[in-house]
Amino acid sequence: MSGYDSNPFVDPVDVHPFQDASITQASGGTENVGEFNPFSANDLGTHTGTTIPIGDAGSQPAILQTSVEQSAQERASAAQTNLIKQQEELERKAAELERKEQELQNRPIGRALNTGTKENNWPPLPKIFPVKPCFYQDFEEDIPDEYRRICKRMYYLWMFHSATLFLNILACLAYFTADSQYGVDFGLSILWFILFTPVSFICWYRPVYKAFRSDSSFSFFFFFFVFFFQVAVYIIQTVGIPKWGNSGWISSISMIRTNLAVSVVMMVVAGFFTVNAILAVVLLKMVHSKYRRTGASFSKAQEEFSQGVVTNRNVQTAAASAASAAAQGVFQRN
Template identity: 45%
Template sequence: MADRGNPFGEMDNPFQDPAVVEHRPGNQFATLDVYNPFDNQGIPPPYHEPSAFQAPATLPTATAQPAAPAVRKISPTEPKNYGSYGTQETAAAATADLLKHQEELNRKAEELDRRERELQNAALGGSAGRQNNWPPLPSFCPVQPCFYQDISVDISQDFQKTVKIMYYVWLVSAGTLLLNFLGCLAWFISDGSQGTGFGISILWIILFTPCSFVCWYRPLYKVFKTDSSFNFFVFFFIFFVQDILYVLDAIGIPGWGISGWIAAFTALKNNVAVGVLMIIVAVLLTGTATLGIIMLKRVHSIYRRTGASFQKAQQEFAAGVFSNETVRNATTQAAAGAAQNAFKPQ
């Protein structure tokens, strides 16, 4: 009678199935009982088949090799070298680039601080804080400076170079007119019939030197100081007309009081020294005209990048006219006179 405590008493042992017994590992297979992974003796686990290869007792060595250097272990906190990005040259270049940017930022910050202090002093001190400093005349001169000019304070750094170049253009044009006056004077001394040209050369230097500063340089200065669209158009119109005059002056039409090319070669026939002086003036006039064309295009490209427009220029003009006290008083008086005439009995 089968044991009632074992429900599998009457059944065959399932682990004695021939299919299972056939694939049961034998002595030639490695078992977990044989291999101890925590054994520090470094004995590898047995293979399922014994290796037929037997290592020789001693291996022949051709030559004695030097011992390999010991490999330095890298600590966990030590940065690893992953290639060219971790080399010292790359790190030095990156550091130099960062220092360069830092110096530039510091310079800009200092400039902004200085400009802010200048503007605060001007706001607190009124006219005493921003006294006129141009033209730079000595204190004993009866004529005092008429304008205040400080490009490093009033003009942003992006446009300081352009304003400085235009200021140098004005200086060169003023010096050229002065030299033209001397050339016409020398021509008048060598040829008494050139008195008309000499007189006009005086008019050129007296009229065009201050007018060019007031009519096109100061508007350009105000353009980059206050971002004025109206002054943009004033500069374009007046400087374009003056540049055309410089081109005509470089040609040198006789009788115009200008030592251009035609007048210089005419004077060269009579007096070599006077002709050479006038040729120098013609070269300066040509260079001034060429530089004027280049700078006109440059300022126009800046105008296209900014938000200036003709509509803004009209608004600024209207605001400037109505904010002028003289214009307001004249308009009020005119309106009052018209109202009185309208209600006056006939």
């Protein structure tokens, strides 16, 4: 009953809760916490008693890969190089245009009309000659750089073709003097020279010149159509069928026993015809390869032809005349 004798109003004994022996023992180990080194050798399983410096660790620090940055730099460098090339190309074209403009400004007044048309300069005839030039030709101004060489070669082929036809007249003349029955060859050789020289210029050289100048599909197809026949004519002239007006191999060989000197002259011309045929085939293939790069097509040729017919003044005049004549005929019947 002694518990009941205590005064409940008396202050109880001030008991500190952390003075308990178990708590004091547990909290007594915190005095050396600050001295703990997690990188000490004792904690790593060794007993050296020393701490391993961080710099002596065997592993290297992680390095951020810069492959993405390098690829971005490479793309930027490639783009800059491309821009530099484009700028150089534009500057080159600008210089070319400026050069052409300067040439036009320095050109004499009589060279070009105020309407913008160019004065004809081919064939180059003297001013005192009564016949004036019929065509305008300037490779440097009209033909692009990539087509200029092949266009000049076609022009040289036409010149070689004309020279061969002229030499054919001389060979046929010798043929006629050696044997009078071959006078028909001499007459036909003159006709071929007069006919084929201008016709070849108009029918296959000028079309290929216009095709390269203006990238005309119709001119390309017209050239191919006519030049195939020209190659066939070269082959016939090379063969040299008697009484066809050509000093070819058959005619020249047939004259060996009759007159050797005439036969040699005719063989030289036959060799010229052979060179013409070979060059024509080679240049035809070259023009065809250039044609495939231009993007020309048969549909474009048809479109250009139809537009040319519709816009041609002569065709318009003829159509108007036919329409008016038909209308007058209808009114007269009524």
